[in-house]
Amino acid sequence: MTDNEYRKMYDKDPRKAQTALFDEYLNYVYAIVYNKLRSCGSREDIEECVGDVFSAVFISYDRNGSFDGDLKGLIGTIASRTAIQMYRKLVRHSDTVYIENETTKLADTENVEENAERSVLKNTLLRLVNSLGQPDSDIIIQKYYYNMNSNEIAEKHSMSPTSVRMRCSRALKKLKELLATEGYDMKEGNI
Amino acid sequence: MNNKKEIGFDVLENADMKTIEEIGTGKMNIDKNARERMLKNTMKKYEAEKAKLDITQSVNTENNETEDAVTGVEVYSRKKLPRIIYMSLCSAAAVALVGGSIFAFSRRNRVTPDIKDPVVVATTVETSTKPGTSVTTDQDHAVVTVTVTGTETGTKAAATTANSTTTTAATTAKAEEVTDTETAPEDKPAEAETAGAYTNPHTDREDITQEELEAAALRAVKEINNADKASMPELDTGYSFYDVNSDSVPELFIWNSSVLSRKYMPVYDGSEYVIARFNGHDKDGKVQVFEVTTENVDVFKGSNTFGMMGHQAGSQSFILSLGEDNTITPVYEYTLYGIYKNGESTGERAFDSDTSNFKDFADKYMANNIIELEWTIYNGE
Numbered sequence: 001m002t003d004n005e006y007r008k009m010y011d012k013d014p015r016k017a018q019t020a021l022f023d024e025y026l027n028y029v030y031a032i033v034y035n036k037l038r039s040c041g042s043r044e045d046i047e048e049c050v051g052d053v054f055s056a057v058f059i060s061y062d063r064n065g066s067f068d069g070d071l072k073g074l075i076g077t078i079a080s081r082t083a084i085q086m087y088r089k090l091v092r093h094s095d096t097v098y099i100e101n102e103t104t105k106l107a108d109t110e111n112v113e114e115n116a117e118r119s120v121l122k123n124t125l126l127r128l129v130n131s132l133g134q135p136d137s138d139i140i141i142q143k144y145y146y147n148m149n150s151n152e153i154a155e156k157h158s159m160s161p162t163s164v165r166m167r168c169s170r171a172l173k174k175l176k177e178l179l180a181t182e183g184y185d186m187k188e189g190n191i
Numbered sequence: 192m193n194n195k196k197e198i199g200f201d202v203l204e205n206a207d208m209k210t211i212e213e214i215g216t217g218k219m220n221i222d223k224n225a226r227e228r229m230l231k232n233t234m235k236k237y238e239a240e241k242a243k244l245d246i247t248q249s250v251n252t253e254n255n256e257t258e259d260a261v262t263g264v265e266v267y268s269r270k271k272l273p274r275i276i277y278m279s280l281c282s283a284a285a286v287a288l289v290g291g292s293i294f295a296f297s298r299r300n301r302v303t304p305d306i307k308d309p310v311v312v313a314t315t316v317e318t319s320t321k322p323g324t325s326v327t328t329d330q331d332h333a334v335v336t337v338t339v340t341g342t343e344t345g346t347k348a349a350a351t352t353a354n355s356t357t358t359t360a361a362t363t364a365k366a367e368e369v370t371d372t373e374t375a376p377e378d379k380p381a382e383a384e385t386a387g388a389y390t391n392p393h394t395d396r397e398d399i400t401q402e403e404l405e406a407a408a409l410r411a412v413k414e415i416n417n418a419d420k421a422s423m424p425e426l427d428t429g430y431s432f433y434d435v436n437s438d439s440v441p442e443l444f445i446w447n448s449s450v451l452s453r454k455y456m457p458v459y460d461g462s463e464y465v466i467a468r469f470n471g472h473d474k475d476g477k478v479q480v481f482e483v484t485t486e487n488v489d490v491f492k493g494s495n496t497f498g499m500m501g502h503q504a505g506s507q508s509f510i511l512s513l514g515e516d517n518t519i520t521p522v523y524e525y526t527l528y529g530i531y532k533n534g535e536s537t538g539e540r541a542f543d544s545d546t547s548n549f550k551d552f553a554d555k556y557m558a559n560n561i562i563e564l565e566w567t568i569y570n571g572e
Contacts, residue, residue, distance in 0.1 A: 018237075022230055031216035038204050047225065051232035058237045059244060076208055081453075121202045126213050142218050145200045152220040179198060187199030 003067045010061070022054055028072070029053050029079045034146070036083035040090045049086040053079045121184075128178045136171035143168050246550045383476035383529070383536035386521050389469045393517035394461030399440060404432070404459065408443050411457050411464035412569045415445055429566030436495045436513040442467070444488065444564055454488040456497070458517045469511055469519035474528040476536060481507075483519070491559035496522060498556050510556060525552040 001024050009017035033049045041049070056078050061067060067074050129137050135157050142148045142156065150161040150168070157164065176186050203214055221229075408430055416428040432441035435456075443464045445455040457464035466482045473479040485501040485508075499509045510523040524531035530539045530548055539548055 015234075018234075019230065022233060023226075026221060026226065026229070027219065028216045030219060030221060031214070032208070032211055034219065035204060035206055035211050035214070039201065047229050047232065050229050051236050054229075054233040055236035055240055058233075059240050062241060063244065080208065118202060121196075121198050122206065122210060125198055125200070125202060126210070138215065138218055141215060142220075145203060145214060146219045148220055156218075156220055180195070183195055184198045185195040187197045187201075 001071065003071050006061070006071065007066065018054075018058055021057070025054075025072070025075050026050070029075060032076060032079040033083045033086075036080070036087050037090065038145075040087060045086065045090060049083055052086070053082045056082060124179075124182060124184070128175060128182070131178065132171050132174060136167055136174075139164060139168050140171050140175060144172075243549050243553075246553050383538075384472070384478045385536075386470035386472060386478045386524070386531065386534035388514070388518045388520040389480065391458050391467045391517040391519065392460035392465055393438070394440065394459060396461055399459075399461075404441065404443075407459065407462065407464050408432070409569075411443060412445055413571075415447075415455060416569055416571070428569040430569060431564040431566050433490050433562065433564060435490055435497055436515050436517070438515040438517075442513070444490075446566055453484060453486060456483040456488050458513075467513075467517065467519060469509075470521060470534070471507070471509065471524055472526070472529060472531060472536075476529060481509075483511075489556075489559075490562045490564065492562050493560065496559065498559065498561075500556065508552060508556070510552075523552060523555055525549065 001021060006017055006021060009020060029050055030046070033046050033053065037046050037049060053075070057075055060074070060078070129140055131137075132140060139153055139157070142153045143150075148156075150164045153159075153168075154161040154164045159167075179186055203210065206214070412428060412430045427447070429446045431444045431446075433444060434441040436442070440459050443455075443457045443459070445457070447453045456467050458467045466484065468480050468482050470478050471481045483499065485499045487498070487500040489498045489500065491497055494512075495514070496510060496512045499507070499511070501507045507524075507526045509521065509525070512520045512522050514520065521531065521534045524534075525548070530537045530552070
């Protein structure tokens with residue numbers, strides 16, 4: 001959906017336009033929010049934050065009368081910003097450190113090395129997961145990053161839960177081998 | 192011995208947009224019920240925010256009809272003679288305030304001579320705050336001063352962990368020493384604490400030069416810019432000076448250009464600009480220390496007050512007063528969880544769908560002449 005398409009639809013029926021935009025970008029927003037709140041927020045917190053994001057997007061349009069350019073970019077920016085705010089709220093009530101402290105720390109020159117190492121780890125993991133090929137790479141991400149159960153993954157891939165479990169087990173074994181050849185061990189807590 | 196490095200899926204958290212796209216944004220399973228729940232919640236939030244927006248715009252329009260718009264740049268210049276006059280006035284005001292307080296407290300004590308059994312209230316103070324002084328008042332408006340000497344660890348602790356806790360009962364000649372106990376107010380919910388002034392670091396130095404302030408400002412801007420850019424590389428950052436409290440040392444204002452823009456107001460402590468903090472309330476009515484940072488931080492012309500207007504993720508809005516010693520006193524607090532005037536609960540609550548009380552707040556907020564600051568864009572050097 002483009003800015004223009006949304007405007008036309010909004011002029012006819014605002015609620016319909018908002019619902020259409022919500023449906024088109026729900027997965028995108030959810031993925032961004034999930035990425036920020038995965039370790040500190042509950043499912044309810046994530047859903048709450050998704051609501052904040054879309055509400056802010058709609059308000060932004062009402063205020064400006066347009067999305068002023070790249071709609072996806074704008075939604076991504078709002079989602080990222082809102083999720084960080086939610087993160088700050090959530091960690092205030094836990095022992096987790098503030099994200100701003102973390103990012104400040106990472107931005108510090110003394111931690112450039114640590115930052116670079118984290119980036120290498122991230123890229124390595126994604127590269128090796130992708131090397132598993134479809135649908136195994138998706139199944140691994142769904143199982144260990146999105147924490148979906150076998151039934152949910154099976155529904156997504158039109159497979160039986162048993163097939164998902166088997167594929168997942170084999171893919172994980174292969175991923176561990178690939179990681180080992182590059183000098184890494186899989187963290188136990190992530191399996 | 193195994194020298195291999197460990198790797199887990201947690202390394203993918205808090206990633207940039209490119210990585211999130213690589214992970215895949217359409218792989219999770221959002222069922223129909225979850226979709227319905229989120230859509231309903233979204234529309235509920237949207238309607239509430241829209242109502243607030245309408246009220247704000249309506250109030251703004253009303254004000255604009257009768258008042259001239261305030262535009263232009265407030266040029267900072269160090270004041271010498273006005274400062275002397277200002278200090279004299281402040282001294283007179285302080286004497287009047289102390290006298291008035293003693294009178295008010297003594298009257299209040301005559302009405303309620305008996306103090307109920309003390310209820311222990313753990314005043315939450317986050318140790319992420321830099322050293323400063325938080326002042327709250329108990330039921331009898333006795334001043335409770337909590338000096339925080341924690342380090343910025345991001346963890347939090349109850350006020351009982353503060354290095355020193357002292358109480359000054361400004362009533363009659365009798366001053367009772369209280370450590371960490373306060374009495375529950377009779378006319379308010381037990382949880383609703385009174386938020387007093389929060390003293391931020393400040394300086395009495397007279398030899399501060401504009402060059403020194405510029406250098407300190409750039410350090411603060413750089414730190415915030417780097418922190419925010421780590422998650423949002425496309426951000427622009429700007430800064431501006433304005434002396435809110437007329438102490439001849441301008442406060443720094445930092446702005447980020449994201450869609451939900453963020454502003455900060457650091458104060459100068461003699462060597463660095465540090466984010467100002469103040470006492471507000473959490474959702475349980477407990478006093479909580481907040482930082483002066485939200486979507487909008489507005490300076491009001493002709494007074495030492497400023498406003499913070501948030502519109503998402505908490506809908507917390509404040510009108511605050513900045514003293515000459517960088518003490519921030521809450522004037523009006525409007526959040527989703529409660530409404531507070533001069534730090535005390537009005538007993539009203541502001542739910543998502545109920546914006547009737549917001550108009551009063553917006554009226555007060557918009558009645559001020561909001562100064563348009565001139566921003567210098569930070570170019571990263």
